[in-house]
Amino acid sequence: MSPLLSVRGVEKSFTMHLRGSVRLPVVANVSFHVAGGECVVLGGASGVGKSSILRMIYGNYAVDAGAILLTDPESGQTTDLAGADPRTVIDLRKTRIGYVSQFLRAIPRVPAIDVVAEPLLSRGVGPADARERARELLARLNLPEALFELPPATFSGGEKQRVNIARGFITDHPILLLDEPTASLDAENRDVVCDMIEAKMAAGTAILGIFHDDAVRARIATRIVDVSAFSARRAA
Amino acid sequence: MTTPLLTVRGLTKRYGARIGCEAVSFDVYPGEVLAVVGESGSGKTTLLNCISARLDATSGSVAYTFRDGAVRDLADLSEAERRFLMRTDWGFVHQQASDGLRMRVSAGANVGERLMAVGERHYGNIRDTALDWLDRVEIQADRIDDRPVAFSGGMRQRLQIARNLVTRPRLVFMDEPTGGLDVSVQARLLDLIRTLVSEMGLSVVIVTHDLAVARLLSQRMIVMKDGRVIEEGLTDRILDDPHHAYTQLLVASIPEV
Numbered sequence: 001m002s003p004l005l006s007v008r009g010v011e012k013s014f015t016m017h018l019r020g021s022v023r024l025p026v027v028a029n030v031s032f033h034v035a036g037g038e039c040v041v042l043g044g045a046s047g048v049g050k051s052s053i054l055r056m057i058y059g060n061y062a063v064d065a066g067a068i069l070l071t072d073p074e075s076g077q078t079t080d081l082a083g084a085d086p087r088t089v090i091d092l093r094k095t096r097i098g099y100v101s102q103f104l105r106a107i108p109r110v111p112a113i114d115v116v117a118e119p120l121l122s123r124g125v126g127p128a129d130a131r132e133r134a135r136e137l138l139a140r141l142n143l144p145e146a147l148f149e150l151p152p153a154t155f156s157g158g159e160k161q162r163v164n165i166a167r168g169f170i171t172d173h174p175i176l177l178l179d180e181p182t183a184s185l186d187a188e189n190r191d192v193v194c195d196m197i198e199a200k201m202a203a204g205t206a207i208l209g210i211f212h213d214d215a216v217r218a219r220i221a222t223r224i225v226d227v228s229a230f231s232a233r234r235a236a
Numbered sequence: 237m238t239t240p241l242l243t244v245r246g247l248t249k250r251y252g253a254r255i256g257c258e259a260v261s262f263d264v265y266p267g268e269v270l271a272v273v274g275e276s277g278s279g280k281t282t283l284l285n286c287i288s289a290r291l292d293a294t295s296g297s298v299a300y301t302f303r304d305g306a307v308r309d310l311a312d313l314s315e316a317e318r319r320f321l322m323r324t325d326w327g328f329v330h331q332q333a334s335d336g337l338r339m340r341v342s343a344g345a346n347v348g349e350r351l352m353a354v355g356e357r358h359y360g361n362i363r364d365t366a367l368d369w370l371d372r373v374e375i376q377a378d379r380i381d382d383r384p385v386a387f388s389g390g391m392r393q394r395l396q397i398a399r400n401l402v403t404r405p406r407l408v409f410m411d412e413p414t415g416g417l418d419v420s421v422q423a424r425l426l427d428l429i430r431t432l433v434s435e436m437g438l439s440v441v442i443v444t445h446d447l448a449v450a451r452l453l454s455q456r457m458i459v460m461k462d463g464r465v466i467e468e469g470l471t472d473r474i475l476d477d478p479h480h481a482y483t484q485l486l487v488a489s490i491p492e493v
Contacts, residue, residue, distance in 0.1 A: 017481030018488060059470060061477045086456050086470040087265065107430075107452065108423035121434075 003033035004073060004206040005057065005175050010066030010082065012052055013232065025232030026052050030066065032225045036073060036174065039197060039207040039220045044227035050210045051102070053227065054177045057081070057208070058099045059089035070096055073174045073204070094122060099177045100168035104160040106153040113138065113148045116166040123171065130170075137166040141192055157184040169196055176200060178209035182216050194219050239301050240265050241407055241439050242287065247296035249282050255463040256282035259296070262458060262468065264407070269433060269440040271454035271471060273447060273486070279463035280443040281411055287441065288328055288409045289318045303406070323353040327400030327408035331415045333392035337384045337399065343370060344380040346399050354403050369398040373428060390421035394428060401432060410442040414449055426452055447490055451475055459483050 010030040015023050027049040034040045042050040055061040057068055063082040070092060071078045081092060093099075098119075107115065116134035121127060138148055141162040147155065152163045161184050168176065178197075182190045190213070197220050200207060211217050217224070240263035249256035257279035264270050272280045285291035287298050289310045298310045303325070310318070322328070330336040337346050347366040348356075356362055367377055373394035384392050393413060400408060413429065414422040430453060433440055444450055450457055450471055457474050459467040459482070467480040478484045 014477075015479070017484050055476070060472055062473060062479065086473075087268075089470055089473075090455055107427075109427040 002071060002076075003035045004071050005208065006033040006067075006069040006071070007031055007053070007057070008067045008069065010053070010056060010068060011064045011232075012049070012056060012061060013064055027227070027230045028232040030227075030230040034175070034206040034208050036204040036206050037201050038222045039201055039209065041217055041221040041224045042208065042210050042227050043224045044231065048227045048231045050227050051179055053230075054099070054179050054208065054210065057175075058097055058177055059084070059093065070175065072096070096173055097175045097177065098168050098171055098173035100165055100179060100181045102179045102183070104152060104164040104167075106151060106160070108151065108153065110151055111149045112143070112152045112155070112163045115152060115163055116170055119167060119171045133170055134166065137170055138162070140196075141166055142189055158186065158189070161185060162189065165193060165196075169200070172203070173205070175206045175208070178207065178211075180210050180212060182211060182213055190216060238265055239305075239307070241301050242441075243297075243299040243301075243307075244287055245297045245299075247283065247286055247298065248294050249279075249286050249291065250294045255279070257286070257460070257463040260458075260460075260465055261296075262465070264439050264441055266406070266439055267437045268456065269438075269442060269454040271450035271457045272441065272443045272460060273445060273450050273457060274460035275445055275486070278460040280445075280460055282463070283460070284409055284411055284441065284443045288326065289313070289322065290328075300407075323350060324403050325406050327403075327405040329393075329396055329400055329408065329410040329413045331412040333384065333389070333396045336396045337392060339385050340383060342381045342383055343375065343387070343395055346384065346395060347402050350399055350403050365402060366398075369402050370395075372432070373398045374424070388421075389417055390425060393417065393425055397425075397429065397432070401436065401438075404436065405438070407439045407441070410440060410444075412444055412446075413442065414444070414446065422449075429453060447475060447486065459486070 008031050011028045013023050013025040015021055030053060042053060044050060052061060056063050059081055066082060068081040069078050070081055081089065113131055113134045116138060117130035120130035120133060143159060143162050147159065152160050165181050182193050185193065194216060197207060242264040245261045247260040248258050260283055272283060274280050286293045299307050300310060301307050344363060344366040347369050348362040351362050351365060367380060370377060370380060375391060375394060384395055387395065414425055417425065426449065442453060454471045457471040458465050461482045467474060467483045474483060475487055478487050
């Protein structure tokens with residue numbers, strides 16, 4: 001099967017203008033691909049650039065060099081996200097790339113269920129259907145029903161994380177990026193998330209993730225890409 | 237490819253030798269929120285006033301796509317046409333609610349006035365629509381006959397939003413709409429703006445020095461310094477991976493956005 005995501009020669013550094021314009025290299029020559037139905041796990045120690053790679057693929061970080069090619073599973077058409085203008089990136093996020101960040105960015109006053117339903121609404125699903133789907137996902141992740149209508153700002157770390165996961169899994173994006181989604185979960189909920197990841201893989205989603213938990217990795221990873229091979233910090 | 241609603245090219249405004257804004261170019265597309273950020277004196281408000289036909293530019297162009305698809309330069313519109321745009325297709329939310337409201341007439345009349353400007357004459361309809369809009373901006377129905385002078389800052393700002401949105405504009409300009417409000421009042425207002433913008437599919441150009449407001453409301457962002465655009469792009473990318481020294485300073489100057 002042809003890859004839905006292909007990363008080629010990607011390079012990233014930060015220039016800190018407030019610190020005498022010091023240049024902090026992060027990664028260089030990042031090249032790998034992810035096919036539909038695969039779960040590729042980014043490996044390597046903390047600070048090696050794993051999250052930065054996910055952020056570049058989501059368009060949240062700019063890319064200094066290289067290409068991030070996304071292939072439309074239906075038309076076969078390929079788009080390079082690395083050089084895409086903002087509106088194209090917004091469109092790709094809506095239609096192609098889902099992302100579960102490490103931490104939920106809570107919006108004041110918005111209840112958990114609406115945080116989860118929002119990606120469906122922006123894709124044109126009706127409010128009642130979107131909320132019903134959100135309710136199912138939150139229930140599956142064992143979030144107490146009493147919390148559904150409350151804004152997540154005051155939730156515990158594990159509760160926020162489950163809201164974040166539900167929000168990322170509610171759509172059927174062909175590519176799903178996961179940044180340590182199981183980090184603050186107990187064993188039972190970790191298993192639920194693994195089940196959900198396996199269901200996405202079975203449906204043909206290309207998954208790229210960061211998981212520090214060995215048990216999770218052993219269960220879901222189809223391949224591990226060692227990011228320390230691309231790390232520019234060591235060389236710098 | 238969608239046509240932009242507003243196309244700004246090489247917009248420059250000078251006050252004598254002093255630069256208000258210089259060589260600013262950008263597009264605003266239907267349904268998108270564009271934030272213009274920068275500190276006081278960076279030219280944000282001058283830019284907003286020029287693109288909303290409230291101030292004549294020294295050079296450059298601002299083109300607007302009308303409902304019938306016609307694209308026209310603001311400079312070519314007659315005064316009557318401009319005024320019509322401002323009362324119907326456009327909204328303008330001021331930082332000071334008293335600049336955008338008529339403080340000595342009732343809340344209901346403030347909302348109804350814009351409806352009358354687009355030809356509504358039936359008193360019952362106007363009152364019903366005003367009541368509906370007060371409800372949407374969370375102002376109790378029994379306040380409809382009160383004047384905004386009797387309202388709190390947050391309520392005045394919500395009333396100003398109702399007054400602007402009642403004609404279902406396509407493009408709304410906002411100048412620091414949450415400036416000077418308490419954080420809790422600000423959160424409520426932001427939530428309201430966010431909800432209305434997405435429900436109505438509005439295009440918004442919002443000027444703010446508050447990066448958290450920009451993060452919450454906008455998809456794209458322009459950073460201004462000394463009248464020029466120094467960085468532009470996706471809002472979250474500019475905030476999480478700022479490239480220009482000044483943008484890095486702005487982002488580093490707040491506790492967390």
